[in-house]
Amino acid sequence: MPEAHVVSNAVVALLVLFAALVLRRAGRSRLWREAGASVVRRRPVSLAVVLLFVAVALLDAVSWTGGGGDAGEGDVVSVHQPRSVVDRAFPADWNEASYSAPLARVEFYGGAPLRHPGRHLLGTDIIGRDVLHLTLKGARVALLVGGLTTLIVIPLALLFGVSAGYRGGRWDDVVFFLISTLAAMPGLLLLIALIAVLGRGPVQVCVALGVTGWVGLCRLVRGETLKLRELDYVRAARALGVSEPRILFRHVIPNLMHLVVITAVLLFSGLVLSEAVLSWLGIGIDGSWGQMIDQARDELSRDPPITWNLLSASAALFALILAVNRVGDAVRDALDPRTAAELA
Amino acid sequence: MSERVLTVEGLATAFPGPAGPVRVVDDVSFHVDRGEVLALVGESGCGKSMTAFSLLRLVPRPGRIVAGRIELAGRDVLALPVTEMRAVRGREAAMIFQEPMTSLNPVQTVGVQVVEAIRLHERIGADAARRRTVELFERVGIPDPGARFDAWPHQLSGGMKQRVMIAMALCSRPKLLVADEPTTALDVTIQAQILDLLREIQRETGMSILLITHDLGIVNELADRVAVMYAARFVEEGSRTAILGAARHPYSQGLLRSIPARARRGVRLAEIGGTVPPPEDWGPGCRFAGRCERVLDHCAAERPGALRVGEGHQVCCHAVARDLAAATREAAR
Numbered sequence: 001m002p003e004a005h006v007v008s009n010a011v012v013a014l015l016v017l018f019a020a021l022v023l024r025r026a027g028r029s030r031l032w033r034e035a036g037a038s039v040v041r042r043r044p045v046s047l048a049v050v051l052l053f054v055a056v057a058l059l060d061a062v063s064w065t066g067g068g069g070d071a072g073e074g075d076v077v078s079v080h081q082p083r084s085v086v087d088r089a090f091p092a093d094w095n096e097a098s099y100s101a102p103l104a105r106v107e108f109y110g111g112a113p114l115r116h117p118g119r120h121l122l123g124t125d126i127i128g129r130d131v132l133h134l135t136l137k138g139a140r141v142a143l144l145v146g147g148l149t150t151l152i153v154i155p156l157a158l159l160f161g162v163s164a165g166y167r168g169g170r171w172d173d174v175v176f177f178l179i180s181t182l183a184a185m186p187g188l189l190l191l192i193a194l195i196a197v198l199g200r201g202p203v204q205v206c207v208a209l210g211v212t213g214w215v216g217l218c219r220l221v222r223g224e225t226l227k228l229r230e231l232d233y234v235r236a237a238r239a240l241g242v243s244e245p246r247i248l249f250r251h252v253i254p255n256l257m258h259l260v261v262i263t264a265v266l267l268f269s270g271l272v273l274s275e276a277v278l279s280w281l282g283i284g285i286d287g288s289w290g291q292m293i294d295q296a297r298d299e300l301s302r303d304p305p306i307t308w309n310l311l312s313a314s315a316a317l318f319a320l321i322l323a324v325n326r327v328g329d330a331v332r333d334a335l336d337p338r339t340a341a342e343l344a
Numbered sequence: 345m346s347e348r349v350l351t352v353e354g355l356a357t358a359f360p361g362p363a364g365p366v367r368v369v370d371d372v373s374f375h376v377d378r379g380e381v382l383a384l385v386g387e388s389g390c391g392k393s394m395t396a397f398s399l400l401r402l403v404p405r406p407g408r409i410v411a412g413r414i415e416l417a418g419r420d421v422l423a424l425p426v427t428e429m430r431a432v433r434g435r436e437a438a439m440i441f442q443e444p445m446t447s448l449n450p451v452q453t454v455g456v457q458v459v460e461a462i463r464l465h466e467r468i469g470a471d472a473a474r475r476r477t478v479e480l481f482e483r484v485g486i487p488d489p490g491a492r493f494d495a496w497p498h499q500l501s502g503g504m505k506q507r508v509m510i511a512m513a514l515c516s517r518p519k520l521l522v523a524d525e526p527t528t529a530l531d532v533t534i535q536a537q538i539l540d541l542l543r544e545i546q547r548e549t550g551m552s553i554l555l556i557t558h559d560l561g562i563v564n565e566l567a568d569r570v571a572v573m574y575a576a577r578f579v580e581e582g583s584r585t586a587i588l589g590a591a592r593h594p595y596s597q598g599l600l601r602s603i604p605a606r607a608r609r610g611v612r613l614a615e616i617g618g619t620v621p622p623p624e625d626w627g628p629g630c631r632f633a634g635r636c637e638r639v640l641d642h643c644a645a646e647r648p649g650a651l652r653v654g655e656g657h658q659v660c661c662h663a664v665a666r667d668l669a670a671a672t673r674e675a676a677r
Contacts, residue, residue: 030494031451168405230404232446238402239522240461240512241433250460254451 035334049323096128152210157217165225265328355412386573438513444505455493582657
């Protein structure tokens with residue numbers, strides 16, 4: 001079993017490769033090229049924010065051991081622990097002893113002098129960790145939860161939704177029963193149960209969120225497929241002798257994509273927020289913004305209160321979700337030929 | 345003897361209803377010769393479109409064909425395996441639909457869709473298919489065909505879309521074109537253009553057309569023969585001149601009387617009283633009996649058989665049968 005950081009590096013490499021391939025492929029099609037140009041033109045700031053978060057997350061996922069571990073002679077741990085690019089952007093002895101306000105020169109309680117006075121842009125938390133550093137690291141968790149779960153949800157929802165809507169009959173009954181059953185269970189309870197069974201690792205939490213999250217999209221996709229199945233161009237395709245799988249892949253699924261894109265975006269934001277809720281319940285993923293917010297619960301009741309911790313995590317969460325929603329909105333408009341014509 | 349492109353015998357298509365299956369097409373027989381235009385006339389819901397869908401085995405679920413025989417270009421359609429049926433669709437018989445607005449996939453350019461149709465039945469390169477598409481666009485009268493290739497469906501007018509549909513239907517030179525109310529959704533000037541185009545292409549290629557319509561004006565423009573359908577059954581069939589000039593069935597006569605004409609200006613338009621009975625009220629006899637002005641005692645109880653009243657002219661009507669019998673007695677005397 002290779003070490004965790006090696007796996008993580010490999011995944012990042014694969015993701016970058018995959019993204020490059022997808023971009024290359026999409027660049028050849030006029031529809032996607034125009035859609036891309038339209039999104040860049042309409043939402044430059046939001047797109048930049050999203051890309052910034054993605055870049056930080058990717059940089060935080062690439063890590064290796066050794067090098068730069070000048071935390072002092074006796075610090076064996078830091079030499080052997082893999083540190084990511086983001087970690088390495090900060091000095092190794094960056095941690096303070098306890099809380100300090102943003103840009104403060106002394107500790108918040110007690111007033112002892114800091115090791116790096118005036119250099120913690122967003123202050124430090126209860127055990128002296130730099131809040132800016134934690135916030136940056138949170139991006140990776142947020143994108144993992146949002147991205148991986150969305151990748152689980154979309155194929156599941158498409159598979160069940162399209163097949164149920166298109167085939168109808170007994171299979172439709174089965175799928176619909178499944179959907180109704182899942183939808184009838186309280187989502188949070190099901191999540192907690194699944195996490196209890198699967199474990200609390202980041203991937204496990206994503207799977208649990210995926211299992212509870214595909215129902216809405218599936219229902220939408222099924223309904224839309226039912227409608228599309230009877231549309232004239234699907235009939236016309238059948239009358240021309242087009243085979244059923246080809247009808248599905250060329251005439252039904254492409255016409256569902258606008259739904260999938262917009263739902264995926266909403267889902268993404270929703271999932272990042274759900275993770276915050278899970279963290280608040282104490283079953284979230286370590287290092288997430290949700291956990292930072294969770295910790296802030298106690299800090300707000302101190303006197304004087306500690307606010308920078310909460311504010312940083314919330315601002316990051318807010319910025320990411322707002323940017324993703326705005327980009328998604330533009331993507332949907334750009335992918336729909338009817339609105340795309342108006343925008344061009 | 346001209347070549348038969350399509351022969352239909354005793355076709356019945358049924359949908360499940362609350363009280364057992366309902367035959368929306370009931371014991372329908374007809375044929376279409378090579379190069380002939382047969383118009384199928386009747387009001388909404390009489391089973392015209394279902395007859396057309398049945399020909400290509402495209403009856404939407406849960407409906408299905410329950411009886412009959414369909415022979416298309418010498419092949420028994422109802423006995424073909426699914427894959428061969430797919431080869432028949434588009435190649436032997438193509439179909440165009442009523443609503444050009446929704447007949448094209450909105451997320452593909454129109455050219456790509458025609459290319460797909462061409463390459464479905466022919467092994468041909470992408471460039472060759474593209475050239476063929478532009479030729480077809482030119483043939484169906486689309487201006488600037490090269491540029492239209494990359495147009496999206498929403499950028500075209502209804503008439504243009506119907507032309508694209510016709511191009512798509514023509515691409516593998518089918519022997520039979522099933523046109524399901526091809527001009528209903530278009531405005532009158534465009535209607536005339538599309539009809540002209542259909543007639544031109546039909547003459548040029550010798551293709552047969554099964555034209556489904558409720559517009560007798562279109563029948564007059566295009567049809568060689570006419571079949572009148574009422575409540576899932578054929579009631580009268582004959583040449584265009586026979587039906588439009590000397591229809592015998594009271595229903596056909598009623599339809600013809602209800603066309604506005606300049607000569608009857610200011611006169612209240614004739615109508616057929618009542619409405620089409622719903623399938624659960626279909627009795628064993630003639631289904632028009634309840635609205636017929638010449639109804640006889642046994643009309644509702646006994647189904648009228650097909651009666652030859654002229655060259656290729658058939659009528660299913662008890663009243664006409666009695667007229668004929670009376671005429672023969674008169675002649676014998």
